[in-house]
Amino acid sequence: SGHFGVVKRCRERSTGTFYAAKFVKMRRCRSSRLGLEWAQVEREVAILRQLDHPNIMRLHDLFSSRAEVVLILELIGGGELFDFIAEKEMLSEEEAIEFLGQILRGVEYLHARRIAHLDLKPENIMLQEKDVPKPRIKIIDFGLAQRLDDGVTFKSLCGTPQYIAPEVINYEPLSSATDMWSIGVITYILLSGLSPFQGETDAETLSNIVAGDYEFEERCFSQTSEMAKDFIRQLLVKEPGQRMTATECLVHPWIK
Template sequence: MSKVLLSEIEKEYEVPFQKRNIVIKTNEKPTQTYDIMEEIGKGKFGTVYKCKEKKTNQWLACKQIDILSPQIRKETENEIDIMKSLQHRRLLQLYDAYDYGKTMVLILELITGGELFERVIDDEFDLTERSCVLFMRQICEGVEFMHSLNILHLDLKPENILCITQTGNQIKIIDFGLARRIEGSKDIKVMFGTPEFVAPEVINYDKIGKGTDLWSIGIITYVLLSGLSPFMGQNEAETLSNVTKLEWDFEDESFDEISENAKNFISKLLLKDQKKRMTASECLKHPWLTMTQAEKLLSKGNLKKFVVRRKWNKAKNAFLALKRMGAHIK
């Protein structure tokens, strides 16, 4: 059975390569420098392949993005600009970038462990409150670094938390396509995100801030411990309504064995006023993220159902996106 060891998590994980001065290449293609291998993932606007740098034999990931509109180009350029700053062991690293018209390519650190939630629902993994603590601590470390640079992630959700390897227990935060820089006193408002994880200020189109990411951390914690989504409604509109009404609780029996420290941690994040939410640095000092006990196994039945539902919704949304783009689907 898999055991999450504190010493393994705390062991320093160095970034896989030295900081690089990345300039988007426009006069060459990645195939001149990299051998592009098999497909390892597919998203809304592009595909990810495994690749190897010819000169060093280093294994990496090649993310090819189809530039279907000026907006997609702008978002991709923003993602590259943001990632240049994110040199931290808890954040996915950028290695190279290309732009040749209708396609932009990001060469990235290769992550092979799969999604965190997929990992913990495996029958061979012992999910305990302590293991949840160790995973959430790593997430907070990554967010703390981003926030120290005044960068917001704005799309923290289970799909964007990956395990570095299939056997280790260190994680990486990925997907900075929606990330934004906070520029001085300028108000930033956005209208995007995933309904189950989005903060009230996003729904209300109010000013966002670092607390917007901390709300999402609270949701991820709640789901990881219980397998339940605190604001999930019968449809997207009901979910968003539940978020704005702040209708959630710990009444389900899934929380009967969960510590008061864990509940307090969540309660200090799922606050309507983002200024009252804990910061990432305060999270790391919270008693729950310093606990070393709580080895009792947690039930994973709800969490397995949650993962299956998210997969189904992802497939459904991809299907609808293709339909909107005019694809002929039988």
């Protein structure tokens, strides 16, 4: 259940296959604050239709009326990575590498198609199944995703405070590197159960991000390898052009 919609399980009569139906309320008129504008939904659908990757949620079909749009999506039953971490508190490096390899392959696929997700966080990464030794993950929710076209500058203040990059807060141009910062934050959380920039308030969190102010707390990172810390350090870099790309991450000695 999101700001403007709910998700229900549905079954296709002709095949008996179960899907997730995401009901999205549409904005009735320009002045209304309730619901989404058609252009926003259209952008998300256009992006989802281009994607076919084992680590990215698939769009199966679409129905629309004036009041709402229904996206028929692949059913993913294992819950959020967020809940998986919360239950375990933190993951072993082996478990973290297993998840990150899949996240990175999905993100590498997106970036090769000039698409930035711009809302990567453990709540938007789902497990295909839960109680299996090596769960497959799926990246979901492309509501903020953007095509990055040559010569077109894109800026946005959207995202979730803990995970957004400094360039989002500073209202500077966004790029695929914006996603890589979020992967740095996700890695830190997977290994420690803590959020690297979390302040007492959102304002303090944003201030910590802009300052690049984080540390590896001894009580949570005393057993963590230097290679894992190096991986995080090469992503939580204030200058977007100096962050590792998804492809570079996949050949980093810690992941490889």
